[in-house]
Amino acid sequence: MSKPRSRPRGRRLSLVARWSALAGTLLTAGIAIALTLDWYLPGQPLLVFGICLVAVVPMAIITIRAEIRPMLSLFRALEGTVASYRDGDFSFSLHWPQNDELADLIAAHNELGHVLRDQRLDLVQRELLLDTMVQNTPVAMLLVAGSASRNGLIVYANSAARQLLAKGRKLEGLQLDELLAQASTALRDAIARGGDGLFSVGDGEEENVYHLARSSFTLNGRKHELLLLRHLTSELRRQEVQTWKKVIRVISHELNNSLAPLASLAHSGAELVRRGQPERLPQILETIGERTRHLESFILGYARFAKLPSPQLEPCAWDAFVDRLASQVRFRLVGELPPEPAQIDAAQMEQALLNLLKNAHESGSRPEQVELHVRRVQDMVRIDVFDRGSGMNEAVLTNALVPFYSTKRSGTGLGLALAREIAEAHGGRILLANREGGGLAVSLILPGLPLPA
Known part of the structure; x- marks a missing residue:
């Protein structure tokens, strides 16, 4: 990456000083010519004035054009670099040999180009990083122009979306309805319902569970919708195993806490009957009944949670x-x-x-x-x-x-x-x-x- 040119060194001569010196020089030359002509042509002021004009004006025009021509070239170059900046090309820089106000302008212009180049490079690097992350995420991403429920146009799809929905083929430019016509019924229904949610594809051991998330936003004055499809089958199965383990631990703990005392009480009751001491049997039976009711309540609680029907509103x-x-x-x-x-x-x-x-x-x-x-x-x-x-x-x-x-x-x-x-x-x-x-x-x-x- 090229660095902006430094300002020209040396003694500073401003534009005002240069143009003042030029005007003074031309004025001095005109006065000198007029005095010389007046010496040779006394008593003829109009002739002297005309000869001075003929001599000084061309010299002034030539001198001023020589001074202005580099400035005009510089202005055309500035116009070109501004047009390049507008088109996203920040590789140009300018040079001005004089040490004046225009040199300050060119230095500021070159510094601006340098900053814009750095920002553009940083933006490109960020876009590359973001695209790499998006393309390698396991979540399938679809960006739809318009609404997903109204046959929107797919404007972006990452690698996971192409593999999931089109076996790796390009999806950009397709209508969402064309894509969904070849997809599973469960996916079509999930998108048609609107909102987020889970849906399953396949049956039995081949069943796969996906989570659909969607969000809407406005981009370039037009509504867009982002669809995210996440494969949850393996994660849900791991969670299901952990949940079953926890359920089994809780139920086993509760059963042991209830069955061990019941077995002990039953043994005690049998011993009392064998010894002919039945007076404590009602207390033992009452305790057995209490523990049995607690165990029944515990099991019913789990059954109620597992069999919760759909609400009748x-x-x-x-x-x-x-x-x-x-x-x-x-x-x-x-x-x-x-x-x-x-x-x-x-x-x-x-x-x-x-x-x-x-x-x-x-x-x-x-x-x-x-x-x-x-x-x-x-x-x-x-x-x-x-x-x-x-x-x-x-x-x-x-x-x-x-x-x-x-x-x-x-x-x-x-x-x-x-x-x-x-x-x-x-x-x-x-x-x-x-x-x-x-x-x-x-x-x-x-x-x-x-x-x-």
Whole structure:
């Protein structure tokens, strides 16, 4: 890369000084010619003036043109380099031999070209790095001009997208509908549905799971949509194995905790019968029944989580719904209930809120500090459960919604996970946050019925 030329060294002579000296020289020459002619031609001023004009004007024109010609060439060169900069070519630099204001201009111009060349090279290197990263990422990327659901034009596709959708062939310039016509039905349906989500391709051992993510933005005044397809089969299978291991550990632990005492109690009961001491049998049988009921409740909790049906959404009045909750668990209602009915599966949502309210009571909060707040937020409904317990640290907040994760010695880790499953099945989400002053806020955010016009 060439460096900008340095300014010419030597004593500085400005443009004003040079042009003043030139004008003074021409004026001095004209006066000298006039005085000489007046000496030889006395009494003829008009003839002297005419001869002076004829002598001085051509000399002035020749001298001024000699001075201006390099400047005009410099201006044309500046015009050319500016046009080159506009076209993205920053390789030109200029030279001016004089040490004047134009030399300062040329030096600044060359420095600007040097900076632009460095920036262009840096930008090229970044683009190369970004393209290398994008081309080598395992996530298939498609950039569509317009909307993916309206037959947009594919303007960019990385290597993973070409391998996944066209066996390595070029995709740029194709209509998305042309590409999807040769793709799987599951992919077409996932794109047609809109939004993000998972979909499966194939059956049985050949089944592959993908995650579709999409985002829209405006580029050069036109709407574009970016589609990201991530292959999740191996990752999900690893997570599935880890989940099954965790489930087996939890169930094994709970079964051992229940079956060992049951076996011991049964042996004790048999010994009492053999010795003819049946008076302690009712107590032993009551303990066996209690442990059996606990084990049954534990297994039913897992079964309920695994077999959660799709919600049957129906309008439900908030006052009647909250009254049913209040008859089963204690809480304080904060604020007024929304006048519009809820669009929920009342049984599932009741189960979710019962879990949250019971967790609030078990957090160490006083019963009167467990609060329920239901309010309308634009086109959503927000249900908050507040307590003043010990809250959660960052590690617990991160894992609290993971199934089977629990910090309680006798907890199953299904309460919050079930609430999350119910909220997401309703098209909503669940949020956890520590409160100022202590305690936890658990929020369910659900789609609401449209407000009346």
